[in-house]
Amino acid sequence: MKVNGRQIVLLLYLGFLLLPIYWLVNMSFQTTEEILGTFSLVPEKFTLANYRMIFTDSSWYMGYINSIKYVLLNTVISLSVALPAAYAFSRFRFLGDKHMFFWLLTNRMSPPAVFLLPFFNFYQTVGLFDTHIAVALAHCLFNVPLAVWILEGFMSGIPREIDETAFIDGYSFPRFFFTIFIPLVKAGIGVTAFFCFMFSWVELLLARTLTTVNAKPIAATMTRTISAAGMDWGGLAAAGVLTMIPGAIVIWFVRNYMAKGFALGRV
Amino acid sequence: MEKWDDNKAWFLVLPVFLVVAFSAIIPLMTVVNYSVQDIMAPGQGIFVGPEWYREVLHDPRLHEAFLRQLIYSFTVLAIEIPLGIAVALTLPSKGWKVSACLVLLALPLLIPWNVVGTIWVVFSRPDIGLAGVTINELLGIPYNYTADPMDSWLTVVIMDIWHWTPLVVLLCYAGLQAIPEAYYQAAKIDGASRWAVFRFIQLPKMRGVLMIAVLLRFMDSFMIYTEPFVLTGGGPGNSTTFLSQFLTKMAIGQFDLGPAAAFSLIYFLVILLLSYIFYTVITNLGKGVAK
Known part of the structure; x- marks a missing residue:
């Protein structure tokens, strides 16, 4: 070589x-x-004492379980609302389509710091405070626009003749969408899932603001250790290493498609 | 591709609209509400109109934070984008090595942001960190990111480069993979130089993904909060206090809700405006390049 x-x-x-x-x-x-x-x-x-400490102390390992729960919830919600919307954006021209697309993207541009206090108030009012679904919904704010953006690229790469042929063959829209179209954009769904997973997994501010005990994410558990007297660097390092593992597993599944989504379609 | 005209497509977009609006509209309206009121206690506010906006716009500390933020974001973009392109060009095109490189590249992206900060805290500590010790002992350059404003700023910039260049690499790599082999063959027949291939084939073909990379990096670096908060806490002095930190201090630390809300809205509009400018500039740049 x-x-x-x-x-x-x-x-x-x-x-x-x-x-x-x-x-x-x-x-x-x-x-x-x-x-x-x-x-x-x-x-x-x-x-291995640091790792043993994390796996035996529930205030540590529950952090991982909470994080994984709301991240998965968020990925599922983001994908299920973004799929039909991305199809609409890639196939149809409709009243206000460009404005809608731009409005979605603006939600990615609002600094989370802006929303902390109103979010806290709002989720407390609707009674979702300190639940996994609250964090999952809050993370939709920046993941859904991204999901629509990526999926739209993948879907635009699929020729419209496929839709037309299916409709001529008598497929109803839901049947066409679920049995023909979704399998065609599998790769795109994988990539989108990866990005949703990633951005929801790494976010701390909103997740920490919207939870106290029951849904406290691992990243917030780690900040608690930082502020404690006599920092436990070993435990912190072990916890940090463990935060990389779920993402690394997800990436292994989508590694071959990961990069493709953005190159397709328009920007 | 010609699109169908059909307003019924709105039904397909409706779920997205509802989910995003649920989290976006009411909190945003709350912020707007705060920004025009003087809040004494929860539920007790006096309408003050544009007073907070006026106050915030004339705040010299805010001007400083804004300038610092601009310099930071542009520095980060100016390094990450070219570096990302360069690394993407060096990636192998097939085989197990690509998979390995892609997985390694994605690692920093998957680390929670406060953990990124923690990693750099221990990595750069002059007494126990690999980078800190190496720079001080082996290179003999005095370096202490907690005491020296310049070191501190540089550490935050390098941390951001470490953290986010992989995203640019992944996007550029995607763009490069989409170029048909025939383009390269044609260039070879014409005897094009390596530079010409880059300038007239690869760069124009990467325009789309570069746009996404620039926009995402701009938005996220302009909103950066967690990493410098953990690494430097905004100091020493104010050398690494960026806009988000300034805002959070104002809203939570001092509980100046009105000014903080007014500032939030201005902040949001600035990001919107600059993103729009980037979008327009990159779109127009592409028009000058032969396709």
């Missing part, structure tokens, strides 16, 4: 990418005393 300039650039970049992650993994296998006491490139006293 010959090594050329391009590969060197790529390797350097991947090194830059992986070093901070390596440092986190390295720390997660150390005791807090070792982390703070000595500078070591590999754990001197290799320990």
Whole structure:
């Protein structure tokens, strides 16, 4: 294998990418005393105590379960409302279609910090405060526009003749949509699911504002540790490493389609 | 593709409208409401009209935060976009290596934002962090991101580059994959240089995905909050206090709801305006390039 300039650039970049992650993994296998006491490139006293602590303490592992719950809820809601809408945007011209599309995107541009207090009040008023569905619905604000955007690209890449043929053959719209069209945009659904999962998983501000105990996400559990006296760096590092795993699993499933969605269709 | 004219398509869009409106409209109206009232206690407000807007627009601290935000967002865009394109060009085009690279690239994107901050806290600490120790001991450059405003700012920028360049890479890679092989063959027959291939084939074909990359990166960097909050807490001094942090301090720290709400709306409009400008500029740039 010959090594050329391009590969060197790529390797350097991947090194830059992986070093901070390596440092986190390295720390997660150390005791807090070792982390703070000595500078070591590999754990001197290799320990799994940090991970054991997380898997045995319910205030820690419930954080992961809560996060996964609302992330999955959000992905399902985002996909099920975005699929018909993306179809409408890719196939039809209708009154106010461009305005609607733009309005959806503007919701992605509103800084979450703007909405914190009103969200808190609003969800408390409607009685959804501290539930998984509240976070899932709040995250729809930035995930649904993105989902419509990506799916519309995939759907525009599918020739309209397929729709026309199906309707001539006597398919009703729902039957056509579910049995013919959805299987055709499978890849797009996978990619969209990945992006919804990703943005909902990493978001902290809204999730933390809308929950206290029952639906508290893992990211918020970690901030609690940060503020506690005598920071538990080892536990924090182990928790951080574990937050990467669900996403990495999802990405493995969509890796071959991940990049394709955006290249299709119009912008 | 010619589209069908049919207003019944609205029924298909209705669910999206309802779900987004549920979370968007009432909270937004609440913000509008706050922005024109002086709130003494919950439920007790006096209508003050545009007073908060006037106050916020003349606040010198806000001007500083705004300027800092602009410089930050443009720095980040100016580095991430070219770097993203460059890395996308170096990615292999097929085989297991692509899968491996894509999975590795996506890792930083999947880390919760406060964890990203935590990673960089420990990575850059001058006493126990790999980067901190390396820069101080091996390179002999004094570096302390908690004390020196410039170091602090640079650390936030590098953290953002680390965190978000992969998104640009993924998008550009998608654009590159969509170029038919025939284009490259034609270029080879014409004896086109590597640069010419990039300038006249790859770059124009990436316009669509670059637009998405620029817009997403602009919006998100302009709203950045969690990462610098964890890493530097906005300091030292105000060197890394960006708009979102300023706003949160105002709304929650000092409980100045009226001015904070007025500021929120101005903030939102600025993002809207700048996104629109980016959109128009990139669309028009494309027209000058031969397709």
